[in-house]
Amino acid sequence: MGSKIAADAAIVGGGIIGCAIALRLAQAGLKVAVLDRGGIGEEASRFAAGMIAPHGETTEADDFSELCAASRDLYPDFAAEIEDLSESSVDYRRDGTLVLAVSEQQDRELNATYEWQTRQGVPLERLSGDQARWQIAGLGAGVISGLFVPGDHWVDTEKLIAGVIEAGRRRGVAFYPHTPVARIEVEQGLATRAVAENGGEVTEISAPVFIVAAGAWSQNLARDSASVPVVPCRGQLIECGSHCPLPFVVRAGHHYLVPRSDGRVVLGCTAEYVGYRKEVTMNGLSSIIAGVAQFAPSVSDFLFRRAWSAFRPDTPDHRPILGNGDVENVIFATGHFRNGILLAPITAQLISDLVLKGTTKRPLGPYRPQRFAMVS
Numbered sequence: 001m002g003s004k005i006a007a008d009a010a011i012v013g014g015g016i017i018g019c020a021i022a023l024r025l026a027q028a029g030l031k032v033a034v035l036d037r038g039g040i041g042e043e044a045s046r047f048a049a050g051m052i053a054p055h056g057e058t059t060e061a062d063d064f065s066e067l068c069a070a071s072r073d074l075y076p077d078f079a080a081e082i083e084d085l086s087e088s089s090v091d092y093r094r095d096g097t098l099v100l101a102v103s104e105q106q107d108r109e110l111n112a113t114y115e116w117q118t119r120q121g122v123p124l125e126r127l128s129g130d131q132a133r134w135q136i137a138g139l140g141a142g143v144i145s146g147l148f149v150p151g152d153h154w155v156d157t158e159k160l161i162a163g164v165i166e167a168g169r170r171r172g173v174a175f176y177p178h179t180p181v182a183r184i185e186v187e188q189g190l191a192t193r194a195v196a197e198n199g200g201e202v203t204e205i206s207a208p209v210f211i212v213a214a215g216a217w218s219q220n221l222a223r224d225s226a227s228v229p230v231v232p233c234r235g236q237l238i239e240c241g242s243h244c245p246l247p248f249v250v251r252a253g254h255h256y257l258v259p260r261s262d263g264r265v266v267l268g269c270t271a272e273y274v275g276y277r278k279e280v281t282m283n284g285l286s287s288i289i290a291g292v293a294q295f296a297p298s299v300s301d302f303l304f305r306r307a308w309s310a311f312r313p314d315t316p317d318h319r320p321i322l323g324n325g326d327v328e329n330v331i332f333a334t335g336h337f338r339n340g341i342l343l344a345p346i347t348a349q350l351i352s353d354l355v356l357k358g359t360t361k362r363p364l365g366p367y368r369p370q371r372f373a374m375v376s
């Protein structure tokens with residue numbers, strides 16, 4: 001026996017990307033179905049660190065750095081809208097990020113970042129090691145220099161994804177957890193239905209447009225898998241309690257401390273290509289602690305609360321995949337790698353515009369799946 005669902009838009013994947021797009025389409029009056037193989041919002045989007053960091057993260061001026069900055073600019077309104085619609089806080093904070101150098105190489109990188117970004121008009125403050133130590137208690141003698149980035153923000157991702165889901169629900173989005181889509185069927189060049197199978201139970205979802213926002217699993221849903229080469233990049237994180245509340249994000253390279261409310265702090269992270277092994281390893285945890293101790297030796301006094309891992313959806317050029325592939329009415333919104341939280345508002349805007357108007361404010365060229373087909 002099976003069941004049938006009909007929608008105006010069917011979204012495969014209920015992470016931040018799928019749920020943010022669902023909200024925008026529902027606000028435009030569409031009947032939207034979000035299908036997830038597990039619980040809604042239970043993968044990377046819930047377990048990310050939550051940095052909204054277009055400046056600290058990007059190393060050169062290109063279309064991608066503009067995309068990141070444009071999405072950050074949408075965040076104040078996006079966060080306020082989600083809080084308003086869901087009637088819950090997402091703990092969005094705009095207190096900036098302190099990026100540190102603990103090696104000569106990182107010091108040179110901070111100089112380069114400072115130079116090109118100030119030329120672009122980004123307000124930044126270059127600090128000596130001592131000036132960085134005055135900014136924040138507990139920084140170690142190994143800190144060579146710092147860069148304070150007022151335009152990099154952060155958010156509590158567990159609260160954000162819960163808020164986006166609730167906002168969608170109140171706007172009429174229909175969520176189908178535990179509905180793993182096995183395939184999207186195509187007839188005469190157009191997708192007609194998604195077929196989900198769960199323990200012998202088959203669900204067929206028909207819609208005029210399908211959006212694949214299945215994070216690290218998106219490649220499984222592409223007809224031409226070479227054009228959606230998304231792989232999982234495992235990241236482990238640790239949550240601790242700290243005696244001294246952290247005023248803003250502090251990081252050096254890929255090691256960071258991200259504040260949460262109630263004196264909690266998230267320590268990250270690892271980047272591992274180990275397939276879909278969702279494990280937390282002693283190697284991973286010790287590398288995070290050692291990395292953070294390079295700039296914050298007091299990490300050894302933090303109180304351990306919990307640790308977890310999740311999969312970033314990575315692509316060969318570390319850029320997202322946005323737009324349709326060889327089937328016109330199957331749109332991909334995936335591959336956001338380290339930046340899916342940051343890029344959620346602009347992805348939702350671009351993909352909903354593509355569905356509703358057939359065009360987007362920013363050209364999707366650099367992000368189209370076809371770029372990989374051309375390479376291969």
Ligand SMILES: Cc1cc2nc3c(=O)[nH]c(=O)nc-3n(C[C@H](O)[C@H](O)[C@H](O)COP(=O)(O)OP(=O)(O)OC[C@H]3O[C@@H](n4cnc5c(N)ncnc54)[C@H](O)[C@@H]3O)c2cc1C
Binds near residue numbers: 215312
């Ligand atoms: C440790 C770590 C730290 C991070 N920190 C940051 C950060 O500070 N800032 C930032 O911007 N980003 C960060 N990220 C990246 C960010 O988490 C991701 O880019 C983002 O969450 C991707 O969102 P998504 O909706 O595409 O994927 P996901 O949240 O993984 O959602 C995809 C969903 O698709 C579902 N799905 C998969 N296959 C199917 C199927 N066949 N049928 C139905 N459903 C399916 C899954 O169950 C899942 O719920 C971090 C990631 C990690 C792992």
